[in-house]
Amino acid sequence: MEDMLFYDRLQFAFTISFHYLFPVLTMGLSLIIVYFKWKYLRTKEEKYNKIAKFWMRIFGVNFAIGVVTGIPMEFQFGTNWAKFSEMTGGVIGQTLAMEGVLSFFLESSFIGIFLFGEKLVGQKVHFLSAILVFLGTWLSGLFIMATNAWMQHPVGFTTLENGNFVLSGFSELFTNPWLVPAYLHNQTAAVVTASFVVTAVGAFYLLNKQHQEYGKIFVKTGVIFGLISSVIVAFPTGDWNAKNVVKYQPITFAAMEGVFETQSTDGEIVLIGQPNMKTMSLDNKLAVPGVLSFLTYRNFDTEIKGLNEYPKKDWPTNVPGLYYAYHIMVGLGTLFIGLFFIAIILLWRKKLYQTKWVLWSLLILSPFSYVTNITGWYVAELGRQPWLVYGLLPTSAGGSPTVSSGNTLFTLLGFVGLYFLLGLLFLILVGKIIFKGPETQK
Amino acid sequence: MELFWYIALITMLTIYVILDGYDFGAGIIYLFFAKKEKDKKAIMNAIGPFWDANEVWLVAGGGVLFFTFPKLYAAAFSGFYLPLIMILWLIILRAIGIELRAQIDNKLWHIIWDKTFGVASLLLALFFGIALGNIVRGVNLGGVVDGVSAYEPHYFFLPLWNPSFSPHAETLGVIDWFTLLLGLIGVISLTIHGAGWIIFKTNSDLNARLKRLIFRLNIVLLVLSLFSLLVWGSIVPNPFGNFINHPLLFIFPLLTAVGIAGLFKIQGFKKDWNGFLFSTLFLIGGLVSTVVAIFPKFLPSTNKINPSLTLHNTSAGHYGLSVGMSWFIFGIILVIGYLIFQYRVFSGKLDDIGYSEKH
Ligand code: HDD
Ligand code: HEM
Ligand code: HEM
Numbered sequence: 001m002e003d004m005l006f007y008d009r010l011q012f013a014f015t016i017s018f019h020y021l022f023p024v025l026t027m028g029l030s031l032i033i034v035y036f037k038w039k040y041l042r043t044k045e046e047k048y049n050k051i052a053k054f055w056m057r058i059f060g061v062n063f064a065i066g067v068v069t070g071i072p073m074e075f076q077f078g079t080n081w082a083k084f085s086e087m088t089g090g091v092i093g094q095t096l097a098m099e100g101v102l103s104f105f106l107e108s109s110f111i112g113i114f115l116f117g118e119k120l121v122g123q124k125v126h127f128l129s130a131i132l133v134f135l136g137t138w139l140s141g142l143f144i145m146a147t148n149a150w151m152q153h154p155v156g157f158t159t160l161e162n163g164n165f166v167l168s169g170f171s172e173l174f175t176n177p178w179l180v181p182a183y184l185h186n187q188t189a190a191v192v193t194a195s196f197v198v199t200a201v202g203a204f205y206l207l208n209k210q211h212q213e214y215g216k217i218f219v220k221t222g223v224i225f226g227l228i229s230s231v232i233v234a235f236p237t238g239d240w241n242a243k244n245v246v247k248y249q250p251i252t253f254a255a256m257e258g259v260f261e262t263q264s265t266d267g268e269i270v271l272i273g274q275p276n277m278k279t280m281s282l283d284n285k286l287a288v289p290g291v292l293s294f295l296t297y298r299n300f301d302t303e304i305k306g307l308n309e310y311p312k313k314d315w316p317t318n319v320p321g322l323y324y325a326y327h328i329m330v331g332l333g334t335l336f337i338g339l340f341f342i343a344i345i346l347l348w349r350k351k352l353y354q355t356k357w358v359l360w361s362l363l364i365l366s367p368f369s370y371v372t373n374i375t376g377w378y379v380a381e382l383g384r385q386p387w388l389v390y391g392l393l394p395t396s397a398g399g400s401p402t403v404s405s406g407n408t409l410f411t412l413l414g415f416v417g418l419y420f421l422l423g424l425l426f427l428i429l430v431g432k433i434i435f436k437g438p439e440t441q442k
Numbered sequence: 443m444e445l446f447w448y449i450a451l452i453t454m455l456t457i458y459v460i461l462d463g464y465d466f467g468a469g470i471i472y473l474f475f476a477k478k479e480k481d482k483k484a485i486m487n488a489i490g491p492f493w494d495a496n497e498v499w500l501v502a503g504g505g506v507l508f509f510t511f512p513k514l515y516a517a518a519f520s521g522f523y524l525p526l527i528m529i530l531w532l533i534i535l536r537a538i539g540i541e542l543r544a545q546i547d548n549k550l551w552h553i554i555w556d557k558t559f560g561v562a563s564l565l566l567a568l569f570f571g572i573a574l575g576n577i578v579r580g581v582n583l584g585g586v587v588d589g590v591s592a593y594e595p596h597y598f599f600l601p602l603w604n605p606s607f608s609p610h611a612e613t614l615g616v617i618d619w620f621t622l623l624l625g626l627i628g629v630i631s632l633t634i635h636g637a638g639w640i641i642f643k644t645n646s647d648l649n650a651r652l653k654r655l656i657f658r659l660n661i662v663l664l665v666l667s668l669f670s671l672l673v674w675g676s677i678v679p680n681p682f683g684n685f686i687n688h689p690l691l692f693i694f695p696l697l698t699a700v701g702i703a704g705l706f707k708i709q710g711f712k713k714d715w716n717g718f719l720f721s722t723l724f725l726i727g728g729l730v731s732t733v734v735a736i737f738p739k740f741l742p743s744t745n746k747i748n749p750s751l752t753l754h755n756t757s758a759g760h761y762g763l764s765v766g767m768s769w770f771i772f773g774i775i776l777v778i779g780y781l782i783f784q785y786r787v788f789s790g791k792l793d794d795i796g797y798s799e800k801h
Contacts, residue, residue: 078518082517096505
């Protein structure tokens with residue numbers, strides 16, 4: 001049983017991590033495309049329409065891969081997590097079905113018009129379809145986050161005699177205190193990623209002395225969107241999320257921060273250090289006292305409960321993984337704010353386009369915005385362990401009773417192979433579009 | 443309430459088959475008949491703006507199944523684990539075939555994605571027919587061996603096939619001669635359907651040939667359908683019971699017959715959409731008749747110990763199902779609105795909508 005769940009978990013983690021690389025850009029980029037299209041309608045300058053079309057093409061490839069990798073996600077609940085689906089379907093089946101009916105149709109119908117219909121429908125309707133695509137993707141995000149929020153912090157349900165859960169309060173699914181901060185945080189994080197991508201393409205053009213007029217617009221737009229969103233990601237939304245974790249999943253918080261022993265007065269924040277699960281402490285620790293409890297409780301002398309206060313069986317199953325994921329996310333997030341801040345100052349002083357080291361940094365850091373998104377999800381998902389539905393349904397009880405581990409390993413290997421191919425094709429195609437540049441857009 | 447959702451699900455599934463069915467069919471035609479680049483482009487244009495939205499009916503249908511009949515979703519998806527995952531792989535390969543082909547102008551590149559798209563379409567049509575066959579035939583719920591269940595009564599697991607390929611064997615497989623028969627009917631009927639769509643949406647040089655093809659395939663379809671009707675009784679006990687009790691249901695088999703009969707006249711049709719119309723009737727009739735025949739079962743049990751899965755013993759809580767109704771009806775009205783809008787924007791012949799240049 002243990003062995004079998006291992007492959008199920010690996011398959012889920014692999015396929016969702018890969019899937020998420022695409023929607024994260026879809027959600028952020030659709031906003032930026034709406035902006036460029038709006039700019040075109042307002043200024044009537046042809047270059048903005050070319051820019052919108054350029055990003056639409058990249059969007060199109062990205063969207064296609066997001067869709068095809070999303071379909072396996074929807075099926076996997078039933079194929080690999082049958083017991084979980086049977087028990088929770090009455091509750092989260094609701095939000096997943098809503099996602100299908102209320103948002104996927106919206107996206108997919110208008111994406112066709114958005115990509116191929118410009119000449120057929122005229123500029124106004126084309127702009128409207130850009131807005132609808134944007135709304136559709138953000139609505140998908142909302143429903144999937146509502147599903148996830150229920151798994152993190154279940155509300156609005158009753159438990160039947162046979163252990164299954166049924167819905168008892170529909171609106172509670174959407175007023176779940178976990179949902180609002182998680183949704184806002186996640187969506188702004190998607191905007192961070194899209195800003196980085198737009199900026200990086202611009203920086204690439206400037207450094208490569210190619211399509212420079214466009215490069216400047218990309219860099220400028222990207223760093224403005226980037227600074228705003230990366231600040232919001234940290235504060236208020238990231239901070240708010242962390243407070244929720246303290247409140248509803250305190251053990252998770254202790255593990256995220258690497259707090260093994262309860263710290264009575266001044267909770268310190270750890271900058272660097274490696275969790276050592278044998279000695280139950282952090283090796284090579286570098287920490288600033290007082291900050292942690294300030295951040296989380298707004299008060300310098302509250303107690304931070306350590307892992308030692310909880311029975312070991314309730315600990316998240318992968319404490320070091322959780323700790324690193326959290327520190328990578330927060331560390332990189334802080335770096336992003338710093339870099340975008342410098343870029344904005346230079347932009348203000350009209351020096352940004354010539355300052356090579358900043359352009360290089362923006363270019364090189366952009367893939368790391370994907371890293372922060374994925375590690376953020378690892379914080380959420382590893383932190384939820386050992387539960388599938390927090391406090392109610394242990395992960396070990398959620399698998400499919402009839403699917404053997406040999407079969408799961410087989411399909412896992414298939415997905416790895418197929419997704420490797422998808423990833424490669426994606427890079428080739430997007431690379432090609434970027435090299436050709438926006439000028440040639442018809 | 444369960445009945446509402448049952449009907450909603452069957453309707454979504456039928457719409458899915460009609461819509462994605464024509465692009466599977468177009469893929470099969472593409473594989474075997476489109477030799478010239480111009481014809482290939484025409485076929486791609488005819489499905490380009492739609493296939494993604496068509497696929498959403500499957501995704502949304504899956505979501506609605508999960509939500510309304512979670513026990514069925516859990517049992518069936520884990521029981522048909524391998525074929526389902528393979529269907530997913532095929533869907534992925536097919537989609538990238540469509541999307542990526544036009545992105546690079548190179549002969550080898552085109553050959554690879556042409557074949558991928560065509561073969562994946564063909565296999566998907568086959569698999570969906572086989573899936574229908576499995577639902578009709580039923581499975582060994584609870585994995586009963588010697589009168590003892592191996593799992594909880596509603597779970598099961600099917601290998602891809604068993605050596606005897608018999609629908610009556612003790613350990614069943616996904617593929618046996620009966621399910622394969624329905625698979626073939628699936629391939630033939632969707633090929634006709636796809637051909638009808640291409641005739642409807644393009645002016646390609648293929649159209650005249652496709653009409654002749656439809657006529658010939660229709661003969662095969664008629665023979666196979668009659669044959670399946672003949673063997674039906676050995677698979678499904680009392681296959682026509684529901685129809686005899688509710689004569690109104692005979693309308694569905696009738697639609698099937700009208701569909702086939704109409705398709706024989708394909709060469710004489712003046713309007714280009716007629717072929718597509720009759721293949722649609724055939725699909726609706728065939729699909730609905732098949733599922734209605736086993737109503738109220740979703741998945742019959744082939745052993746005497748564990749009960750079949752029906753709409754009554756697999757449904758979610760009453761409250762959830764009833765709140766779901768309001769957003770569902772609202773959502774479907776919107777979806778119909780999008781559909782009308784989308785098909786109006788892309789109305790008429792699509793040979794040169796410029797889809798390929800933009801890509
Ligand atoms: C660009 C991406 C990005 C950046 C820079 C940050 N995050 Fe984040 N974070 C995410 C992207 C993300 C995410 C992928 O969107 C997650 C996963 C689940 C969720 O709701 O959002 C997430 C989850 C997440 C969680 C976990 C909630 C849970 O356990 O479910 C916390 C506590 C934070 N974030 C806090 C922060 C803080 C204090 C940051 C300060 C800089 C920060 N995040 C930067
Ligand atoms: C991009 C976002 C996501 C990422 C990167 C992610 C990552 C992961 C990882 C790493 C695991 C394995 C955890 C472990 O077993 O130790 C996991 C498990 C799981 N996640 Fe997520 N997840 C994401 C979003 C979601 C969402 C939105 C849902 C629900 C709708 C979800 C539902 C699940 C389920 C059912 C499992 C399997 C059981 C488990 O091992 O906990 N995930 N995910
Ligand atoms: C277990 C979790 C998940 C499931 C079951 C799932 C399911 C799906 C499916 C079926 C699609 C294809 C839709 C179509 O056919 O148009 C899709 C695409 C999408 N998903 Fe996911 N998904 C999951 C995780 C996530 C997460 C964590 C997010 C973000 C918060 C997300 C956001 C999106 C968006 C915006 C799209 C639109 C297409 C795209 O952007 O590429 N999904 N997802």
